[in-house]
Amino acid sequence: MATNPYLSQKAKIISIKPQTDIDYTFILESGIKPSSGQFVEVSLPKVGECPISVSDFGDGWFEMTIRRVGKVTNVLHQLKEGDGLFIRGPYGNGFSMDKYRGREVVVAAGGTGLAPVKSLLNRHREFGGLTLLAGFKSPADVLFRPELKKWGQYFNATVTVDRGDENWNGNVGLITQYVQSLNLSKPGEVEVIVVGPPLMMKFTVQEFLRLGVPEKNITVSFERKMCCGIGKCGHCKIDDTYVCLEGPVFNYTRAKNLID
Structure with a gap:
């Protein structure tokens, strides 16, 4: 049956x-x-x-x-x-740990985009090295504060907000400017994960490409409108691609052609 x-x-x-x-x-x-x-x-x-x-x-x-x-x-x-x-x-199709195990990994997450990569960050010991760039609109929007503090003890974790307030003593600025300041000794060997709002992902990926990271080494996750989850309703379809089935995680070599 x-x-x-x-x-x-x-x-x-x-x-x-x-x-x-x-x-x-x-x-x-x-x-x-x-x-x-x-x-x-x-x-x-x-x-x-x-x-x-x-x-x-x-x-x-x-x-x-x-x-x-x-x-x-x-x-x-x-x-x-x-x-x-x-x-x-x-x-959906998630992140393949086989791709990242033992490799140098940079994760750039914007806003609620930090949630889908939280479980990856908790497995930091399996990577050859890990850097996190996490950006939020304001201090009030920062997620996983205890985890961010804990992660910072084990790997480089940079948190920034678009606009600060009188109680914020941390970084202020878009996540892209912190990509520019990364010191990647071998950008051709780094694996990059970018998750967040569409514009954030677009410009963040561009910065990694400028640093010399190959397109095939960049992975993104599409958080777009989905409904049924099994490819029946068509809400998430871009051209012939059903994001709920073939994504939401895509290699950038394919994702760059998935344009609404």
Whole structure:
């Protein structure tokens, strides 16, 4: 008997951690086994369904960092520890650890783009070296503050905001200017991951290319509108490419031709 691809399974909320006023991290008890960069479909009966990136995972649990931006996510943010929601997935093509293991890696993440690479950053010991550039609009938008502090003890982690305030003592400026200041001794051998808003990714990739990083060494993740997650609805389709099936992670040699 064929399995219903739309069938969800219930997952219990273990904990909820506020990140910002509108971003919360939900840790769920579940037997699903995602990989870094994949996403799941989250549904609430009588409310709706939406795709959410997996920000971390382990044996019997996984987490999602969810921004309150619409009908479904508004209700999700009203849930409490012990409540249940419904999950199907994981879906999509994630980051291949075989590509990065033992290599020098630079991760450039803008805003909520830090969530899909969080699980990769937690595996920093598997890389030959790691540098993180994380950019946010303002200090109030900074995600994963405890993790950023911890990561900074193990590898070079630069956090910048587009505009600071009187309480911000950190870096101010677009992430692209910090790409320019990277000292890459062998840019042809560096692996680069770029995740964030479309314009941020476009100009950040251009800066890495100027440094001499080959296109084939750059990987991006498309966080665009998806709906069904299984290539049936066409919401995520660009030309003949279904982002939910073949992405959201793409090598830049292909991604550069995926233009809306």
